[in-house]
Amino acid sequence: MKKKEFAFDLVKILLGIALVLPIILAAFISFMPKADIMKIPFELNLNNATLENYIHSFTYMNLGNYLKNSFIMVGIELPCKAFTALLAAYAFSHFEFPGKNFLFTLLMTVMMIPGEVIIMSLYKMIMKWGLIDTYAGLTITSLVDVAAVFMLRQNMLSIPKSLYEAAKIDGCGRMKYFFSILIPLCKTVLAAYALRGFINIYNSYMWPLLVTTKDEMRTIQTGVAQLSWSSHSGLVLAAAMITSIIPLTVYFFGMDSIVEGMTAGAVKN
Amino acid sequence: MKKKSKFDVFPYLLILPVVISSVVFNFGPFFKTIISSVTFTDIYGNWTGFAGDTFWSMMFKNDEFWMILWNTMKFALANFIGTFFMAMLLALLSVKRTKLGKVYQMLYALPVAIASAISSVIWKSFFSQNGILNSWLGTNTSWLVDVDKSFWIVTIVTVWCHIAGSYIYLLAGFRGVSEDIQEAAIVDGANGFVRAVKIMIPMASPQIFFVLFVNIVNAIKTFTQIKLLTGGGPAKSTTTIMYDVYVRAIELGEFEYACCLSIVLFVLIFLVTRIQFIFENKFVHYE
Structure with a gap:
């Protein structure tokens, strides 16, 4: 019985390897020198394994600069999204105020408008404001995430109200409660959100493609995609590997947390 | 005389950033589009x-529009079938926790971390005219500029990008099915296939419905794979509504x-989400 299970497991692993085969092949080829890749017929061998493709990614092309731009983009968007969502979720979970339900419904309506539908109007707006090829243009339209407001509100509603009352009686101000008690309590949800948010923003392609025209403003995704029109496979695949290593690392270490985050908001109870 | 309850501006200040951004960058552009x-x-x-x-009449009188709408539907259907059944198969295979489970689970879910742009670039280096596949096979097939083949290559790459995300949702759904029920079924002599069809799938119906519809919407919204693999060609055979928005x-x-x-595009997505809503209310099993 145990033997049968083991054999079945091996089949499942083989299936998994078949699924990620393009990545494995790409990783191999990225270490082959240009001459070997160009050889017809193509042969997969690592006899002349070299790092030249990786070195050229940084010397022949601006991969370092693309990475910097991507990190700046994530560095602006992610904290803003998390912080504005925390503030709004605090209001919707802890206070009663006129128009609360209306405003909440209004915000939830935002989720009905897919970003792809309005992306061209947004682009025209950024163009009119003269923000093409600036970090402001790259990030200003996505500093807020309504889905995060919803998720954090759910999380805050599960925190006992008595905690807030007790803190208030002890003379803890509303902002102090928010920063020193509420935010630490949302740590797990925030961590999951940050991991997923990092991968999403870092991997975004269409918006950076629209609002950047100069090479020095390209993000890693648009930069590598642009490169794929003009360079040989080895260089392109090495650049693709460098690009992917960061989200893959995040994925390896944060998998469980991401899964939790992905499934938390998706299912009604 | 002092008012009994003073108007409290504090909660409004808290939601101000989110409301401003939503009005300026969501509702505003939406009305501007209309x-x-x-x-x-x-x-x-x-x-x-x-x-x-x-x-509007220019669009509706344009034969190209109807072809592109048809392409969008075809693409959505192919993607939805491919992604859904692959993700379903992989999720059902990994429900049972085994010794090597962590290994294959990790492999199945791994593409979720790879950007759609990077996936497209990798696949393109295999499939392009002077790419690795042709050189390997010694052929000269135009995978990406042939009307018959390019649609399927774009579909395969898009499906490949979406399987992992759906797999994670489905697995979470199946894992949520209580072990007691499964054990009871085993005692009653139900084999793996019967358990999957009669217990796992109905019990995980919320996740299944979610994945079903989210894949249709994702396919309708696909841009990156089309842009990087075929550029909408040849002869617009891989152009969808989303890609035509960009081209125009x-x-x-x-x-x-x-x-x-x-x-x-908005109406298409809206209809899909409405249908999802109706189906969920009718058929989904919540414990």
Whole structure:
């Protein structure tokens, strides 16, 4: 019985390897020198394994600069999204105020408008404001995430109200409660959100493609995609590997947390 | 005389950033898209005059539009079938926790971390005319510029990008099915297949419905794979509504026409989510 299970497991692993085969092949080829890749017929061998493709990614092309731009983009968007969502979720979970339900419904309506539908109007707006090829243009339209407001509100509603009352009686101000008690309590949800948010923003392609025209403003995704029109496979695949290593690392270490985050908001109870 | 309850501005300040951003960057552009479809605009998108149904009738009379709409439906259907059944198979295979479970689970879910742009670039280096696959096989097949093949290559790459995300949701759903019920079924002599069809699938129906519909919407919204693999060609055979929005607005400078297409895109997605809502209320099993 145990033997049968083991054999079945091996089949499942083989299936998994078949699924990620393009990545494995790409990783191999990225270490082959240009001459070997160009050889017809193509042969997969690592006899002349070299790092030249990786070195050229940084010397022949601006991969370092693309990475910097991507990190700046994530560095602006992610904290803003998390912080504005925390503030709004605090209001919707802890206070009663006129128009609360209306405003909440209004915000939830935002989720009905897919970003792809309005992306061209947004682009025209950024163009009119003269923000093409600036970090402001790259990030200003996505500093807020309504889905995060919803998720954090759910999380805050599960925190006992008595905690807030007790803190208030002890003379803890509303902002102090928010920063020193509420935010630490949302740590797990925030961590999951940050991991997923990092991968999403870092991997975004269409918006950076629209609002950047100069090479020095390209993000890693648009930069590598642009490169794929003009360079040989080895260089392109090495650049693709460098690009992917960061989200893959995040994925390896944060998998469980991401899964939790992905499934938390998706299912009604 | 002092008022009993003072108006409290504090909660409004808390939600102010989110509300401002939503109005300026979501509702505003949405209404602008609608209005721009019935006006003439300059290069910055400013309105210069009323156009009535000029662009709408131009779109509806355009045979190309109907072909592209058909492409979108075909693409959505192919993607949805491919992604859903692959993800379902992988999730059912990994429900049972085994010794090596962590290994294959990790492999199945791994593409979720790879960007769609990077996936497209990798696949393109295999499939392009002077790419690795042709050189390996010694052939000269035009995978990406052949009307019959390019549609399927784009579909395969898009499916490949979406399987992992769906797999994670489905696995979470199946894992949520209580062990007691499964054990009871085993005692009653139900084999793996019967357990999957009669217990796992009905019990995880919320996740299954979610994945089913989210894949249709994702396929309708696909841009990156089309842009990088085929550029919508050959002869527009891989152009969908989403990709045509880009072509019209950016490459041809027909912003108003692109706005009409954007509204069609919105209606398509809206219909899918409505159908999802109706189905969920009717068929989904919640414990």
